[in-house]
Amino acid sequence: GESHEKWAKELAHIALDGTPLSEAVEMLSDGRVRDADRFAASVDRVLLGKLIGDKRGAFPEKSIKLKNPLNPKIEHSIQVDLGKDKVEEVMRELNEALRRIKNVKDAYFALYGLYELIWINKGLPSGPADTRMPTHTAFDHLYATATALNWTYRGEGLLLHIDIAGVQDFIAQSRRLRDLWAYSYIISALLWSTVLDLIEYGPDVVLAPSCRFNPFFYCDLANRVKEITDHLKRIKIEGFEEILCERFSFPRFAVVPGSMILVLPSSLPEPGEFIEENFRK
Numbered sequence: 001g002e003s004h005e006k007w008a009k010e011l012a013h014i015a016l017d018g019t020p021l022s023e024a025v026e027m028l029s030d031g032r033v034r035d036a037d038r039f040a041a042s043v044d045r046v047l048l049g050k051l052i053g054d055k056r057g058a059f060p061e062k063s064i065k066l067k068n069p070l071n072p073k074i075e076h077s078i079q080v081d082l083g084k085d086k087v088e089e090v091m092r093e094l095n096e097a098l099r100r101i102k103n104v105k106d107a108y109f110a111l112y113g114l115y116e117l118i119w120i121n122k123g124l125p126s127g128p129a130d131t132r133m134p135t136h137t138a139f140d141h142l143y144a145t146a147t148a149l150n151w152t153y154r155g156e157g158l159l160l161h162i163d164i165a166g167v168q169d170f171i172a173q174s175r176r177l178r179d180l181w182a183y184s185y186i187i188s189a190l191l192w193s194t195v196l197d198l199i200e201y202g203p204d205v206v207l208a209p210s211c212r213f214n215p216f217f218y219c220d221l222a223n224r225v226k227e228i229t230d231h232l233k234r235i236k237i238e239g240f241e242e243i244l245c246e247r248f249s250f251p252r253f254a255v256v257p258g259s260m261i262l263v264l265p266s267s268l269p270e271p272g273e274f275i276e277e278n279f280r281k
Contacts, residue, residue: 011088012028013025014088015091018099019099019107020098020103020107021098021104021108032153033145037145039148040148082125082127086124087124090118090122098111101227101228105200106224106227109203109224109225112202112203113211113221114232116139117232117235117237118231120237121236126138143210147204147205148263150201150202150204151263154266158262158264158268160264160271161262162195162260162261162275167187170183171187181254185254187254187256188254188256189216189256191258191259191260192256195278196278197274197278198264198268198274201268205262206261206262207261208261209260213240214256218251219250223249
């Protein structure tokens with residue numbers, strides 16, 4: 001029953017006070033951040049907008065159920081209402097991790113990588129950002145806003161699509177199952193290495209495939225920000241533990257496809273030449 005913006009600021013203080021990102025709390029009211037929020041939300045809801053226009057609360061629903069389209073009797077309920085104490089507990093654990101880091105950029109990378117994982121690890125549900133779209137979670141919206149900020153911060157930017165030609169022909173040359181694994185892995189490692197310098201702008205620049213739950217990102221993160229390795233090892237999410245090797249030296253599976261889409265700030269000169277040079281390296 002209270003303003004979500006007011007609560008967001010309280011939670012931001014708990015998560016970021018005493019860390020290199022403490023000044024970011026005041027940016028919640030920055031016009032550029034608000035524009036990114038609106039931009040992300042408008043893309044999320046463009047179809048709903050055409051259906052119901054400005055009629056707020058047209059389809060009010062507190063109980064969210066995801067149903068199996070083939071057998072609607074199979075359903076999964078999402079608990080939307082959360083106790084403040086549970087959410088604050090997540091923010092305190094996040095703060096504990098970020099306090100160990102001295103560098104602002106490293107702290108942001110850690111925030112991006114740990115925020116959702118800690119939430120899930122605590123057993124909290126991912127409620128919808130808008131109850132009219134129950135499969136689109138609050139986290140989806142937050143990460144979309146971070147990506148949109150690359151354009152709204154300076155009012156312009158670049159949409160970059162990178163594609164490795166002939167991927168299927170290359171992989172089709174596999175003779176054994178291990179060849180198939182190796183060829184696919186080479187493609188993933190090659191493309192990830194090509195864009196690694198661009199990810200220095202922030203993991204939010206990668207639109208597809210997302211850095212969320214991406215083992216290539218988490219291996220790089222663990223090696224980049226060693227202060228959070230212990231926190232990553234504490235994460236016990238079914239399926240997530242298996243995608244990373246124990247020492248975070250390299251990811252075990254090929255998860256990066258043969259193409260990527262990036263949302264970049266406008267400060268990058270000649271992206272085509274930059275990509276070609278990195279690809280050759």
